[in-house]
Ligand code: SF4
């Protein structure tokens with residue numbers, strides 16, 4: 001019941017309506033009565049701003065209640081494996097980066113399915129959804145790359161962590177001939193984020209395109225030579241916003257210290273606490289984990305889960321006598337090259353002040 005306009009140029013209509021003598025009252029009408037003698041409608045309303053009751057006479061009363069999702073939206077969402085937002089509308093994959101898309105490839109949404117909107121915006125969204133759907137169907141086949149996760153069944157302990165963690169519902173538990181259950185990844189649903197890898201307590205899941213040994217090898221190579229007078233800092237950057245922010249800093253000709261080494265991972269969610277600790281062992285004096293904003297993570301839960309792992313790693317560092325300030329998580333969007341450059345400089349300065357890292 002706020003008096004405000006949200007659509008493009010709607011403020012203009014609001015102002016024009018006020019100029020034409022229409023009175024706007026912020027408040028909830030309590031009763032609408034009909035005066036048969038004067039043939040008028042009487043609206044009882046509490047003006048919330050002035051904190052007083054008003055009795056307004058009107059020739060016509062138009063009630064414009066809130067738009068809510070249709071009753072079976074929840075049922076349809078469950079059937080299609082789609083998510084709903086807190087108001088019960090269908091959730092877009094990423095309203096800014098992938099509007100009208102859902103996390104299910106080939107399912108697009110537009111108009112009032114996502115939230116109440118006016119006709120021009122609905123039409124614009126409908127065009128977007130139609131073009132994306134046409135593009136999807138144009139080839140007559142779906143190309144799915146093999147950047148997916150797989151389970152080493154011999155190690156899987158049926159802990160059930162990964163099926164509930166996967167943002168795409170790609171993991172199910174399957175019963176083996178001996179009666180044991182093991183996790184199974186559906187290649188068609190898997191988006192290759194690696195969040196399950198970072199969650200599995202026994203290392204039973206790996207990504208085909210980035211094995212833990214490859215992360216270790218890259219880490220060692222990046223930290224093997226310094227070549228600067230500053231302490232080495234390793235930055236784990238997600239392929240989405242994190243690494244794009246690094247690129248943005250380069251495109252904007254912003255300098256960030258050469259002692260900061262960037263290691264690209266699909267999503268920061270792939271990282272395990274041991275990767276972070278290993279970075280220090282491999283020669284990093286400081287570690288940055290750079291991912292999407294927690295409410296805008298391309299893989300939904302990746303950034304949130306990583307934040308918790310970073311906190312845990314800080315606690316462990318403290319236990320080992322290492323300053324936890326040597327580790328920090330940064331969340332940014334892909335265009336924030338300046339933010340990455342600043343974070344890299346700040347982290348370098350922080351680590352310089354702490355002095356050389358002494359590992360027992
Ligand atoms: S890599 Fe990501 S999408 Fe694939 S199974 Fe693991 S958590 Fe799910």
Ligand code: SF4
Pocket residue numbers: 151155156157158159160161162163182183199200201202203204205
């Ligand atoms: S998290 Fe690891 S051990 Fe647990 S069910 Fe998944 S693969 Fe198996």
